[in-house]
Amino acid sequence: MPGGVIAVVDYGMGNLRSVAKALEHVADGKPVVVTADPAVVAAAERVVVPGQGAMPDCMRELNERGLRQAVIAAAANKPFLGICIGQQMLFEHSEEGDVPGLGILPGEVKRFPAGKMCLPDGQKLKVPHMGWNEVRQTKAHPLWQGIADGARFYFVHSYYVAPGDAACIASTTEYGIPFTSACARDNIFAVQCHPEKSAQAGLQLLSNFIHWNP
Amino acid sequence: MLAKRIIPCLDVTAGRVVKGTNFVDLRDAGDPVEIARRYDAQGADEVTFLDITASSDQRDIILHIVEACAEQVFIPLTVGGGVRAIADVRRLLNAGADKVSMNTAAVQNPDLVAEASAKVGNQCIVVAIDAKQSAPGRWEVFTHGGRKGTGMCAIEWAQKVQQLGAGEILLTSMDRDGTKAGFDLALTRAVADAVDIPVIASGGVGNLDHLADGVTIGHADAVLAASIFHFGEYTVRQAKERMRERGIEVRL
Numbered sequence: 001m002p003g004g005v006i007a008v009v010d011y012g013m014g015n016l017r018s019v020a021k022a023l024e025h026v027a028d029g030k031p032v033v034v035t036a037d038p039a040v041v042a043a044a045e046r047v048v049v050p051g052q053g054a055m056p057d058c059m060r061e062l063n064e065r066g067l068r069q070a071v072i073a074a075a076a077n078k079p080f081l082g083i084c085i086g087q088q089m090l091f092e093h094s095e096e097g098d099v100p101g102l103g104i105l106p107g108e109v110k111r112f113p114a115g116k117m118c119l120p121d122g123q124k125l126k127v128p129h130m131g132w133n134e135v136r137q138t139k140a141h142p143l144w145q146g147i148a149d150g151a152r153f154y155f156v157h158s159y160y161v162a163p164g165d166a167a168c169i170a171s172t173t174e175y176g177i178p179f180t181s182a183c184a185r186d187n188i189f190a191v192q193c194h195p196e197k198s199a200q201a202g203l204q205l206l207s208n209f210i211h212w213n214p
Numbered sequence: 215m216l217a218k219r220i221i222p223c224l225d226v227t228a229g230r231v232v233k234g235t236n237f238v239d240l241r242d243a244g245d246p247v248e249i250a251r252r253y254d255a256q257g258a259d260e261v262t263f264l265d266i267t268a269s270s271d272q273r274d275i276i277l278h279i280v281e282a283c284a285e286q287v288f289i290p291l292t293v294g295g296g297v298r299a300i301a302d303v304r305r306l307l308n309a310g311a312d313k314v315s316m317n318t319a320a321v322q323n324p325d326l327v328a329e330a331s332a333k334v335g336n337q338c339i340v341v342a343i344d345a346k347q348s349a350p351g352r353w354e355v356f357t358h359g360g361r362k363g364t365g366m367c368a369i370e371w372a373q374k375v376q377q378l379g380a381g382e383i384l385l386t387s388m389d390r391d392g393t394k395a396g397f398d399l400a401l402t403r404a405v406a407d408a409v410d411i412p413v414i415a416s417g418g419v420g421n422l423d424h425l426a427d428g429v430t431i432g433h434a435d436a437v438l439a440a441s442i443f444h445f446g447e448y449t450v451r452q453a454k455e456r457m458r459e460r461g462i463e464v465r466l
Contacts, residue, residue: 017281017284017308017309017310018284018288018310018312021284021285021310022288025288052334052335052337052338053333053334053335054332054335114410119215119216123406123433124407124410125410126409126410126411126412126435127410127411128336128337128381128382128411128412129216130337130381130382130412130435131216131217131218131219131259131412131435131436132216132217132219132259132465133215133216133217134215152217152465154259154289154290155216156290156312156337156381157337158336158337174215175216194290196288197288197289197290197312198288198289199254199288199289202288203288
C-alpha cells in the first residue's frame with residue numbers, strides 16, 4: 001500500500017460508504033480505503049473504526065473476521081478515530097448484550113433510561129437519542145480546532161459511554177442526563193456522534209483528524 | 215439540548231423529484247441530488263426520499279441517486295417506498311441511506327420489522343404509518359399509498375412497531391396530506407405520547423407555524439414537509455427561524 005493511507009475498518013456492520021465519502025471529501029487527495037484486511041489496517045497511516053448496530057454483533061464480527069488485534073494495535077500506535085460503536089467498543093464492558101469490549105479505555109457502556117425520564121420541555125425521553133445535539137468541549141484538543149464549543153452534531157444511539165477515567169472525556173452532551181460524547185487519550189479520539197452526517201462541523205472534525213499528528 | 219428536526223421530503227419517480235396532490239397532476243421539481251444539496255445548504259437536519267416509482271424495472275434508479283447523494287450530502291438520508299424485504303433494506307443502506315422506511319410491508323409482514331431491526335440495528339428502521347381518522351380520537355392505519363384500510367388503530371400499531379424494533383415512526387395524516395391545513399395535531403400527539411421512540415409528523419403543512427405547532431402541540435420530535443420547500447415558498451432556514459421564535463430548540 002502507498003503511504004498516507006486512511007483505513008476505514010470494515011467488519012461487516014453497516015454502511016461504511018458514507019464515512020469513506022466524507023473522509024475523501026476532506027482528505028486532500030490522501031487515499032481512503034475501506035478494508036477488512038488486517039494487514040492493510042496495520043500498514044495504514046491512520047485508522048477509522050465506525051460501526052452501527054448492536055454491540056454484541058459488532059464484537060463477534062470483529063473477532064470472527066480476525067480484525068480484533070489489528071484494531072487494538074492501531075489504537076496503541078497511530079491516529080485512531082472511533083465513531084459510534086467504534087467508540088463504545090474501546091471500553092471494558094457494554095450493557096447491550098452484557099458483552100466485554102476491547103478494554104482499551106476504562107469504563108462501561110450504558111443504556112439511556114427510555115420513558116423513565118423527562119426532558120426540560122416536559123416531554124419524555126425518547127430512545128434512540130436521534131438528532132442534532134450540542135457537543136460541549138471539556139478539554140482543548142486538535143480535533144476541536146475550528147469547531148465552536150456547543151456546535152451541534154448528529155447522534156443516533158441508545159447507549160452511551162461512561163468512562164472510568166474522567167481525564168479521557170473530551171466532550172459532554174445533555175440528553176436527560178449529561179453523557180460523554182467524545183473521548184480522547186494519546187493517539188485515540190472517539191465520538192458517539194456521526195461526523196460523516198454532521199454537515200460542516202462533522203467535516204471539520206474529520207479534516208482535523210486527517211491532519212492530526214499526536 | 216436535542217434540537218427538533220426539520221426534514222424536507224422528496225417524492226422521487228424514475229430519477230426525478232415530483233410533487234402533485236394525491237399522486238395526480240405530478241409536477242417536475244428537479245434533480246433529487248441537487249435539491250438535497252440545496253436543502254443541506256439551507257440547514258435541513260435530514261432529507262427523506264420517497265420512491266414512488268411505479269414500474270419495477272425502474273426501481274434500481276433510486277439506488278444510483280442514493281449513491282450520488284451520499285457522496286455530496288453530509289446529513290442523514292432516509293429512503294422509503296417499495297421496501298418489501300430485508301434485501302431491499304440492505305441494498306439501500308449499502309448505497310448510502312442512513313435509515314430505511316417501510317410501510318405496507320411492515321403491516322403485511324410485521325416480522326420484517328423485527329428481522330430488519332435485529333440485523334441492521336433499530337436506528338436504521340423507520341416505520342411509516344399512514345393514518346385516517348375513523349371516529350373522534352381514533353385513527354385507522356392504511357396501506358398501499360393510502361388505498362387500503364387495515365382496520366388497525368394507528369396508536370396501537372405505533373406501539374406494536376416500537377415493540378418489534380422500529381427506531382422511529384413517520385406518521386402521516388391522510389386527512390391532511392396535500393391540504394396545507396396543518397398537521398392533524400391530535401393524531402400526532404396521541405401517537406407521540408404513546409411511544410418511547412421519536413415520531414416525525416407529516417401531512418398538511420401549509421405555513422411555518424404549522425411546523426412549530428407539530429412540535430409544541432403535537433409533541434413531534436421532527437417535522438416533515440415537501441411542497442412548502444420545493445416551490446420556494448419558504449426556505450428551511452426560515453422555518454427554523456420561526457420555530458426558534460416560537461421557543462423551539464433548533465439547529466441554526
